[in-house]
Amino acid sequence: MTLVAVAVLVIVLSGEGRAPEDRAPERLVAALKLGGSPQDVAFSLDDKTLAVAVGETAELWDIGGRQRIEQPFTGHGGGTFGGRVDAVAFSPDGDTFATASQDGTVRLWSVRTNAQVGQPLVNRPDIHPNDDWRRSVEFDRGGTRLLSAGLRGTAVWDVASRARVTWVDGGPWDAGFNAAGDRIATGDTASLATMWQVPGGGQIGKAFAGHSKAPNFSDNVFAVAFNRDGTLLATAGGDGTVRLWDVASQTQSGEPIAVRGPEDVAFTADGRLLATAGDEGARLWRVSDHQPVLGPLDSSEHYGAEKLALSHDGRVLAVAQSGGFHVFLWDVSAV
Template sequence: MPEAEHIEGRDDPWSLVVTAVGSALDDCERALSDTPGGVAGEALAFSRFLRAELPRLLEDWQTRRADPARGAPVDQSADDRPVEVALPATLQGHAAAVRDIAFSPDGTTLASADNDGLVRLWDTRTGQGTGGLHDNHSLAILSLAFSPAGTTLATATTALTLWDVTSRTVTATLHPQNPADRIWSVAHGPADDLVVTGNNHSVQLWNPKTTRTTRTLTHPGSVFAVALSPDGTTLAGGGTDTHDVLVWHTRTGRRRLVLSGHTGTIHALAFSPDNRILASAGYDRTIRLWDVHTGHAVATLTGHTSAVMTLAFHPDGTVLASGGAAVSITPSGARYPDDHTVRLWNVLTKSLITTLTGHTGTVSSVAFHPDGTYLASGSFDTTIRLWPINRPINHQPRPTTGRRRLLGRRHRHE
């Protein structure tokens, strides 16, 4: 089985299923690799897609079977007025595994995407859902990103879809050069003229204004993670078929760095707010910090017991959040223990701050609110959890003006 696979809650019967399917796909892919022609190439790409999606399908099926009612809408009060919730809190409304979450730049909206192809929008003041986006294709949305103005949301499936957040309508659908491609990851640049996607064997740069591809960068495998530096000058990508993180100049497309050190598939990348550090994580259960200017390794953070699936920097750059996977199986058949935790790391001291528990499925995405007062985490257990961040690590005074009430509770930094 490939390194990207992580499956929750299996005993021996489930291991037999996974092993049998993986073996069948191995035989299929060997035969297709020796078969010439475009159709065989498309079939090979589809087989690899099935392999990558198997853990998600199994975990999602087990979750639904164990709790068919999961994903029911949150009850409202009898007079139908919005109910303000205090942190920590759990948002329920998805019926399938949550794959990605993102805050709008102004912090008023949280978007979450699931395996049924649904995007839900949440009011961050009340925690109530405000509607959803659905294109009726029911394809799992693996990644999403807001535009800098917050008016457009980009979602990734077999195509890049651009949504007008206000009207909740599709404004453009952008297809990869290879029709058999899957878009695994998406990131938005600091201006409205750049969106980046991680595909099968390529990273593509798009201009959403013209809906055209501006550049295609080759990659040896499926690009599960892409990240753009906050200043937009640097692009990073990582995924399968290599354990390296590749870094390019955004403007020229020239490769700047090859960051070597991981021993497994790359699942997550994040730049620090000051553009100086790139964090990477993946199947080897480690988080690595890199100096973006020199390419030198700054630190290796360990503690997760399974694959690390997601990363996010606090807006002040001193805290890094990470999320762990369910049970993972290595290519040799060894099992990594279940994780399901969110961990907070001190970037300055390179040490663990705390471990947040509560999710019962792979933690697929983490995101800090733009004002840094809380962290959101999305999971294969179909829920989103909100965690207060009450004490920034740098202890620097923050402006006292412009504060607003968040989720029924006023937060302050001590």
């Protein structure tokens, strides 16, 4: 049965009027069994292929056929912190995808040839890459620039020339482009997120301060994401909250959303909903009033959710199982 057929079946059975948690189990479309624990996931622009970070490799999966495509992409490894691939991202044209690793490098790969393209990208020439764990990677919407946040700050490269165009001393955990690609947000320590100009790297306004460090909690902001038009920024903090911010005024929008152990956030393309990943699995929330509409989406093993990605057509949510060996695909089209 194809993905579309399964999705249609799920929609028919969804049943309006029930609580979010009651509707969750029947929305499971597929479970992709991996050879290791997934660290990140990303959809290609046509939503036919899923990239998955697994161990020191990255895998491409044909979503419709539930099959891995070719062999894993290998090359990372040997860093001070290891060589695990922590992040993957597709270029907008789908010809290239990027990987970011604990070995301190970001690498580009050809989807067509299954081979690495050029030399690895290194954040700072004055620091050995083995000491510069890379934790995130993202292309801007035009595909001309690539960013990666990590242990020694966040770098932005020009994809064609491979020249570093921006570096900021922020974002040890995550970073993301806004819609125009002329600014980035970073998830920092001290319960802060910061916005920066691209190119140039100048800080824009004050840091987004609202997360807190409570006893037995981290003071890190683990994930950041702009909505599609760049008017809102979502942040996931170690204080167990996800917060939305009005970008223009740099003030918090609405009350915090309580998420146990939040790891990742992503807006739907239309901006109506926000997906969160955490200890209880993935959930969907209405942006307008911060109320839950679906979830928790979790496996029977209850490992929780490490990372997530929404398909570009808004129909499928991919969730990387935290500490497990699966990526789960959930139908979210009728929410």
